[in-house]
Amino acid sequence: MQEKYQSYLEYYIDNIKPAINELDIAIKCKSRLKNKDIAEILGTSEQEIENIRTECNIKIINQKSLMRIMQKSSSSLCKIFQRELEVGSPFTYTIEQFAYIYDLDKDLVIEVCDELNVSEITWQSMPTVFGFLPYMN
Numbered sequence: 102m103q104e105k106y107q108s109y110l111e112y113y114i115d116n117i118k119p120a121i122n123e124l125d126i127a128i129k130c131k132s133r134l135k136n137k138d139i140a141e142i143l144g145t146s147e148q149e150i151e152n153i154r155t156e157c158n159i160k161i162i163n164q165k166s167l168m169r170i171m172q173k174s175s176s177s178l179c180k181i182f183q184r185e186l187e188v189g190s191p192f193t194y195t196i197e198q199f200a201y202i203y204d205l206d207k208d209l210v211i212e213v214c215d216e217l218n219v220s221e222i223t224w225q226s227m228p229t230v231f232g233f234l235p236y237m238n
Contacts, residue, residue, distance in 0.1 A: 109205065110231035120144065120178050124167070134162040145176040180204070194222045205234060 106112045123142045127134055136150040139162060143150075153159070153173045159166045171179045172186070184202045191198070196214050199222045200207040213233045214220070222230055 106236035108232050109203070109234040109236050110228055112236045113228075113231050117178060117181070128164045128167065134167065136162075139167065139170065143171070143174055143176045143178055145174050145179070149174060149176075192223065196220075196222065199227075199230070206237070209234065 106115070120142055127138060127142060136147045136154070140147045140150045150170060153170050154162075154166075157166075157169055157173065159169065162170070171182045173179075181202060181204070184204075188194070188198045188202060194202070196210055196219075197207060199205070200210040210230070213230060214222070217229060217233065219226055219230060
């Protein structure tokens with residue numbers, strides 16, 4: 102059986118990027134977001150969203166409360182968001198920060214970056230690095 106993704110870039114393009122785009126559109130276009138919509142975009146259950154809303158006393162889901170939900174959710178997209186916040190959302194990432202945020206094998210990322218002669222990772226260089234990283238489920 103052939104792997105669905107050859108590289109992390111393919112996984113990112115199919116899974117992470119669309120979810121980020123959907124979140125952006127949902128925040129900008131919908132006045133009241135529902136648990137079902139958020140759960141679907143984040144890749145989690147409606148029950149988890151409801152539990153977080155109850156725990157954090159969130160009455161309405163808007164841009165601010167959505168960020169709070171993402172800080173608490175266990176979805177893989179939210180875990181990336183949480184780790185990004187943890188490192189401070191810099192404009193450039195060290196190789197170690199990049200590996201940590203995306204939960205990638207640090208030694209493999211170092212190896213790829215050495216081959217590409219990349220010492221830090223930006224939004225511009227991220228797709229290139231992702232393209233050389235094999236997807237590991």
